[in-house]
Amino acid sequence: SPSSQQVIHRLHMPYLDDELNHSGWNAPISSFGDTGIERNCLVLPGLISGRVYVVDTGSDLCAPSLCKIIEPREIIKKTNLGFLYRPRCLSSREVLISAFGDAFGNGRGGLLVLDPETWEVKGSWECPEDGRDKMDDFWYQPRHNVLISAHGPEPKFIMSGFSPDNLRKGRYGGHLDVWDLTTHRLLQSIDLGEDSGPIEVCFLHNPNSVHGYVSCPLESSIHHFFKTEGGCWVAEKVIQVPNKKVSGWIYPEMSGFVFDIVISLDDRFLYACNWVHGDVRQYDITDPHCPKLVGQVFVGGCLEKGGSVTVLEDPELDCQPDPFVIQGKKVQGGPVKLQLSLDGARLYVTSSVFTPWDKQFYPKLVREGSVMLQLDVDTEKGGLCVNPEFLVDFGHEPCGPARARDMRYPGGDCTSDIWD
Numbered sequence: 001s002p003s004s005q006q007v008i009h010r011l012h013m014p015y016l017d018d019e020l021n022h023s024g025w026n027a028p029i030s031s032f033g034d035t036g037i038e039r040n041c042l043v044l045p046g047l048i049s050g051r052v053y054v055v056d057t058g059s060d061l062c063a064p065s066l067c068k069i070i071e072p073r074e075i076i077k078k079t080n081l082g083f084l085y086r087p088r089c090l091s092s093r094e095v096l097i098s099a100f101g102d103a104f105g106n107g108r109g110g111l112l113v114l115d116p117e118t119w120e121v122k123g124s125w126e127c128p129e130d131g132r133d134k135m136d137d138f139w140y141q142p143r144h145n146v147l148i149s150a151h152g153p154e155p156k157f158i159m160s161g162f163s164p165d166n167l168r169k170g171r172y173g174g175h176l177d178v179w180d181l182t183t184h185r186l187l188q189s190i191d192l193g194e195d196s197g198p199i200e201v202c203f204l205h206n207p208n209s210v211h212g213y214v215s216c217p218l219e220s221s222i223h224h225f226f227k228t229e230g231g232c233w234v235a236e237k238v239i240q241v242p243n244k245k246v247s248g249w250i251y252p253e254m255s256g257f258v259f260d261i262v263i264s265l266d267d268r269f270l271y272a273c274n275w276v277h278g279d280v281r282q283y284d285i286t287d288p289h290c291p292k293l294v295g296q297v298f299v300g301g302c303l304e305k306g307g308s309v310t311v312l313e314d315p316e317l318d319c320q321p322d323p324f325v326i327q328g329k330k331v332q333g334g335p336v337k338l339q340l341s342l343d344g345a346r347l348y349v350t351s352s353v354f355t356p357w358d359k360q361f362y363p364k365l366v367r368e369g370s371v372m373l374q375l376d377v378d379t380e381k382g383g384l385c386v387n388p389e390f391l392v393d394f395g396h397e398p399c400g401p402a403r404a405r406d407m408r409y410p411g412g413d414c415t416s417d418i419w420d
Contacts, residue, residue, distance in 0.1 A: 005392050009063045012399075013053065018046030019355060023406045024087030026054070026095060026116045029417040037093070041067070042408065043114070045084030045097050047354070048159075050075060052084065052097065054119055061410055068119045076103045078121045081112050083155040086137045089116070091420045096125055098135040098149065105156035107134040107171075111149075126179065130186040134173060137201045140181055142420035143208055144227065147179040150198035150214055151189070161360040162218075164251065172197040172218055176225060178233045190235045192216060192223055200260050204267040204288070207419040211288040213238075213261055213270060220256035222272060224288055238291050239283065241274060244303065245313035250360075254302065254309070259336045259353060264344040265414055269294075269382065271347055273335035276361060277301050278321065280335050280349060280375060282384050294382025299349060299373055300324045301334040302361070326373070327391050333358070333365035339407035340377075340414040347375040347384070352403035369395030370403040 013020070026041035040058025045051075050072035057064045075081055083100035090096060093116050099109040110133075111125035136152030151173040157166045166172065176190040176198060192198055197218035204211050210227035214235075222239035241256035256274035263270050263285070270283045270291060278301015283291035298321040302309050305320045324331045333351035340347050351370040352358055358366050374390035377383070394402040408416070 005390060007392070007397070010397075011055065011064050011066060013066075014069070015049065015051065017048055018051055018053075019048040020044045020053070021047045021354065021405060022086045023408055024095070024097075025089055025408075025412075025416055027093060028089045028091055029412055029419060039412070041116075043087040043095055043097070045087055047083055047085060047100075050082040050084055050103065052114070057410065070114070070119060070121065072103070074121055075112060079110070079112055079124045080108075081110055081124065083109070084112065085135070085152070088138065088140075088416065088418070090140070091142055091418075094122070096138070098138055098152075100134050100136070100152055101155040105154070105159070107154035109134040109152070111135060111138070125184055126186070127184045133177070135177075136173065136199050139201045139203050139212065140418060141203050141207065141209070141212075142181065142418075144210060145181045146187070146233070147181050148201055148203075148212065148225065148233070149177045149179065150201050151175045151177060152199060153197060158354075159356060161356045167195050167218075170194070174198070176201070176214060176233075176235060188233060190225060190233060192235060192237075193219065195219065196221065196223075198223070202261060202263050202415070203418075204263060205265055205414070205417070205419065206267055209267070213263070213285075215258045215261045215272060217257045217259050217275070218255065220258050220274065222258060222261060222270075222291075224291075226288065236289070238289065239272070241277070242315045244277070244311050247310045247312060248308040249302065260338045262338045262340045262347075262414055264340060264379075265342055266344065269344065269377075269379075271338055271340065273338055273349065274301070275334040275336045275351075275353060277303055278324070278334040280338070280347070280384060282377070282382055284382055295378070295384035297375060297384045297386060298322075298324060299335050299375075299386060300331045300351060326371075326386065326388060329371070329391065329393060331371055331373075332368050333362040333370055337405050337407065338415075339409070342409070342412065342414065344379045345377050346387075347377055348407055349373045349375060350404045350407065352405050355403075358403060365403065367401065369393065369397065369401030370405075371395075372404055372407070
């Protein structure tokens with residue numbers, strides 16, 4: 001179309017520095033076909049502000065409008081939750097939003113519950129008897145009556161960026177929590193290792209499946225979790241991206257920082273991105289216990305030739321990747337957020353994590369803005385390649401360089417739809 005790759009509408013938020021990190025729909029996929037329920041609102045929580053925006057996408061899909069603001073004081077008054085991260089909609093239609101911590105940045109987070117009709121703050125989801133702890137991403141599997149959440153970082157230790165001084169002090173999280181979906185009681189915790197820092201959780205899409213994955217940026221790994229025949233949930237590390245020994249960087253070893261993972265709708269492929277190394281990977285997970293790397297492409301990162309970093313030892317690559325240039329633009333930053341089309345053929349990539357971390361690792365990204373790219377996927381044999389015709393450059397936004405992160409398909413997508 002004539003407007004392909006162009007920004008066709010901008011909805012400006014009334015406040016600055018909310019840090020809108022994730023988005024989610026107001027209705028679950030299970031409501032599809034129900035004429036009384038519409039997927040017509042996006043929920044946008046602010047990671048820094050603790051404010052929640054509800055955006056109307058139903059009135060005009062090409063020009064979303066702001067229809068509700070839930071102020072942090074209302075949320076704090078009823079729940080004392082802050083640093084809001086990931087929204088998801090339950091089969092009951094209640095909207096849950098995970099919270100890293102309390103209003104003061106302590107690691108006493110949880111799940112905020114919103115009414116999708118009135119947008120009233122209903123309270124916290126988890127039972128008070130189990131206490132509260134910092135929560136990152138979460139996913140639920142109705143047929144197994146579980147919700148699994150990542151035990152994330154303590155907010156006050158990530159607001160100023162990453163510091164190795166905070167390692168080995170329990171500040172970055174290191175386990176998964178398994179909850180009873182009906183009673184909201186904590187069933188068990190799965191230890192992933194100290195400072196593993198689990199962040200993105202996803203089950204396979206098959207509602208009967210007992211398999212899922214979680215990414216751990218700080219140790220550049222992906223863990224596979226599953227339910228045993230005895231009814232217990234366990235986890236195993238199935239992917240480990242090795243560190244590179246380098247010079248000219250902020251630390252002598254460079255971790256990949258696996259921030260995001262996405263599973264294709266047919267549950268055959270898992271996609272992961274290394275924000276610092278700069279590559280997007282495709283794994284065949286036909287055997288969920290043994291992922292096989294079948295596709296890889298570099299779209300930025302800190303390893304590129306000609307930069308300030310020299311790789312001294314790399315167990316994976318023979319040489320540093322070439323600088324990534326598309327349509328004459330040298331792309332800053334690395335891949336951090338993924339979204340996959342329902343047919344699995346188009347993988348979209350953005351490059352901004354979070355303002356303090358962007359400033360620390362990619363200062364040029366902050367000055368020049370981020371991009372959205374499209375990777376073409378071989379859905380038969382596996383394989384990734386950059387589509388050279390597709391580029392959305394947010395560096396040219398009229399109000400200054402912008403840094404895009406989350407992406408959504410209006411009709412549903414691979415990162416939000418959960419079947420029951």
